[in-house]
Amino acid sequence: MSDTWSVAGRTFTSRLIVGTGKYKSFEQNAAAxxxxxxxxxxxxxxxxxxxxxxxxxxxxxxxxxxVTYLPNTAGCFTAADAVRTLRLAREAGxxxxxxxxxxxxxxxxxxxxxxxxxxxxTLVAEGFKPMVYCVDDPIAARQLEEAGAVAIxxxxxxxxxxxxxxxxxxxxxxxxxxxxxxxxxAGVGTASDAAVAMELGCDGVLMNTAxxxxxxxxxxxxxxxxxxxxxxxxxxxxxxxxxxxxxxxSPLAGLI
Amino acid sequence: xxxxxxxxxxxxxxRVAAGISVADLARELGLEPAKVAVExxxxxxxxxxxxxxxxxxGDDYEIVTFVGGG
Numbered sequence: 001m002s003d004t005w006s007v008a009g010r011t012f013t014s015r016l017i018v019g020t021g022k023y024k025s026f027e028q029n030a031a032a033x034x035x036x037x038x039x040x041x042x043x044x045x046x047x048x049x050x051x052x053x054x055x056x057x058x059x060x061x062x063x064x065x066x067v068t069y070l071p072n073t074a075g076c077f078t079a080a081d082a083v084r085t086l087r088l089a090r091e092a093g094x095x096x097x098x099x100x101x102x103x104x105x106x107x108x109x110x111x112x113x114x115x116x117x118x119x120x121x122t123l124v125a126e127g128f129k130p131m132v133y134c135v136d137d138p139i140a141a142r143q144l145e146e147a148g149a150v151a152i153x154x155x156x157x158x159x160x161x162x163x164x165x166x167x168x169x170x171x172x173x174x175x176x177x178x179x180x181x182x183x184x185x186a187g188v189g190t191a192s193d194a195a196v197a198m199e200l201g202c203d204g205v206l207m208n209t210a211x212x213x214x215x216x217x218x219x220x221x222x223x224x225x226x227x228x229x230x231x232x233x234x235x236x237x238x239x240x241x242x243x244x245x246x247x248x249x250s251p252l253a254g255l256i
Numbered sequence: 257x258x259x260x261x262x263x264x265x266x267x268x269x270x271r272v273a274a275g276i277s278v279a280d281l282a283r284e285l286g287l288e289p290a291k292v293a294v295e296x297x298x299x300x301x302x303x304x305x306x307x308x309x310x311x312x313x314g315d316d317y318e319i320v321t322f323v324g325g326g
Contacts, residue, residue, distance in 0.1 A: 074326055208326035
């Protein structure tokens, strides 16, 4: 059975997107990406190190020709900064598919939706295809989609918190209302959290810290791959209904 | 003596020879022009034109690349 998803005209078989931050080494990062089966990785845009330009670079370890680089705007707190960052990213990479996140404050890293919406409109007008990090609010999600977001990426919990999906109801409402892919971005702590996102009908999950800060990131990357696949299958299979009381699995007829 | 001009690169002052191109500047910094993106006075310099655009006195450059991130 082929089960793919598409965003902005590109089709992927893996529904797991992984970050490339917080790893101990580029080697470990590359091995984790491999184990995760991810076809998309998020990357940040930063000043080159002029004092030591010979340092190894991410692109030496994770090949942008085989894995799609999704440049993000992590660390941007205004629409203007985010747009400026992505213009540079487009020039560095040569592609329009980007991840937009405009943060509201350092403490919670909660998105600033007013700035996020403004940046989405500007980016779309400039030909970008923004996948947009947002609050788990179905109305905000709809507004982003109307503005031209190519994917809606609500947080499950604050970035880097590992708390898991805090509000399944709103994530499900976003999935039901969206005409573009929905991916939970942020908050996943362990494999079951990723499975929950997929069981809710999300098209994918994006995570960084849950893998990078695991004691063994490579084993966790594989766990996440399996969890995303398993959650997706459970969603496609259609889960049983829930009951308040027991229902025996063995037949009552023929009891001795 | 060779004439020099004053510019800023990633927030730091720097003197470079007058008349060089942005591609020359990148190479002087030890960077491969194909692996970076350059913003000059808040405007992107398309990679295809790096060798044609001249560095001018007072220019402000941001030179970026992809790094690990979430």
